[in-house]
Amino acid sequence: MGDAIPMSDYTTIVARVAQMMSILLYLNHVIACFFFATSKLTEGEKTWTDEYLLTTKHWTDQYAVALHWSLTQFTPASMDVQPQNSVERCYAISVVIFALVGFSYVVGDISSCLTQLRNMSETSSKEFRKLRNFMRMHKVPRQLALRVTKFAEHAYSKQVKAMPMSKVTLLSLVSEQLLGELTFEMNKPHLIIHPLFENMEHNATLVLQRICTKALVTKQLAHNDFLFVAGEQATYMHFLSSGMLLYKKGDTHKEYVQANEDWVTETALWLQSWELLGTAEALGESVIVSIDADIFLHVVESSSNSLIRMVQMYARRFAVWLNELPLHELSDVIQGDLVTDKIRSFIPETLVRSASGSTPT
Template structure:
């Protein structure tokens, strides 16, 4: 049975519904058509770029093997970029404050670095330092099939963390590492703490991503405060000691010693607790001394025992005594409460200390360090 409007109101309602349906349907059709046009345009641009690439490689007489590798890698990257939004495409990220940018970098990279015990300790105990490391020292690196990440004997100024992909590590004397490096595993970590040359070759079996940890920037990020400087010095010294105890032929870029990591982080934790305790004790003693001195000054003022001339004389003597103490003290800021604290006294020391032997030449070298105030990396 047909349903038809029977009065003027029903006719008006029917007309409104039909108009709304027509507008909605037209909008949907227009949106779908526009999306298909954009996709077709992107596909045409992609095909055009690949055509230009093949033409360029042909004009330059590039070998077929390299041409195929480049084409496969770029095709893989195009598919990946369509699925993931790249950081460079989000313009608003460039307008973030420094603190928000650090926190964003920490949220992005911390799950990848969390497997390392020392970084996990930093993330829990000193999140600000870990965030600075994520922002300053880390950089993503794309690799294609058969790419060589590093080779035997090359000077190492960065460590690597595997994010994705399949890799094979070949040691200079031990051959292919089994099992192969896996995701979230650290490679060439020693390069962060001392002068180092790679002891093997790392190659990619398929396209993947690596996280680079730049040694100089890592030291600069750790130098934000004397406490991470001191704790990094403790961990770096233990790591260098472990490497020095190994025969030169067995030194490797891949450390798989859970017992060492647990012991080293335990020592770092004890040192951190000791530093906190010493700082608290110093703070309490300093407050008590300050209160006693204030009480004494107030009592003398109330009793009226200090004449103006005597006060001036005593003040001059106190200043001379302070200058003599400053001259004899090895600290830089003797008058500063922070400088005379256990943490402050570490400010004048260098970042890391310790000696190791070069893995290839067996020459004596020293652990990498950075001035805590200058933020620049150097070698002793």
């Protein structure tokens, strides 16, 4: 269940405590049932049900007394019900011996879980206390300090929930191909909105996995943070995985970049030099998935000849389309809902089939 249901560290630890408590209650239920059974195994001898006048009581009363007795064998608590014959006494001794080990194990596990919960709370409190002290010592303006702290709280809570790959030590032991598959599956929804990457998913999956492993960079932006400003050189192609960007070009041109719908600065992949025409600013906390242009080209150059030809043909057609646009229509943002079909037409179908292993027509 823990593998099937996505849970935070806090929820996992609480679930572990609940699991150990359930095991403890189930064991006590079984022990109570056997304790009640001992009163039926000794014919002619005095039993605990006789001694405490329980033989005429309803079975629920008898079970409650037996369960109470069972629980006291695992804890320092006591009760007035005691074994009355040798069979009951031997059973009680065996339960006490078992409880010495079983109870210690269960209590130790629960204590360990509670200690982890306490440590998690103390760690976050300590780090945020250090951050506030840092702001105060360096006399950071109050408004800026508030923005930094607020974003740090947001980023910390998101990191705890999402758990980035860098925090999982065991992933360093995984093979490059498996790591590529994992990274690709995590980022696929953001990339395949672009027709070229959608085609590569079906026809050059391994190459796309290598791109995800080597060329992909994830960054977070706080509200009003800039992704880029006009006049800079484009070196990354950007996808928005969450949040929203406001793109401004000049005094009048504005565009909104939607998550998993639009993409930004694709020109960085295909042109030797592209000076950014406008400024992209985050509206609220946003997460950006970026592809390093140089590493992307290096990975593609190491792939099959058919895939290289396909990408070259796409790049030429994209550049021709860009040159044909009027100057006032040029933008660093590509609105996926408007031009996806046009972008898809740049992909040569025959080379796509060839890259996937079919015979080109």
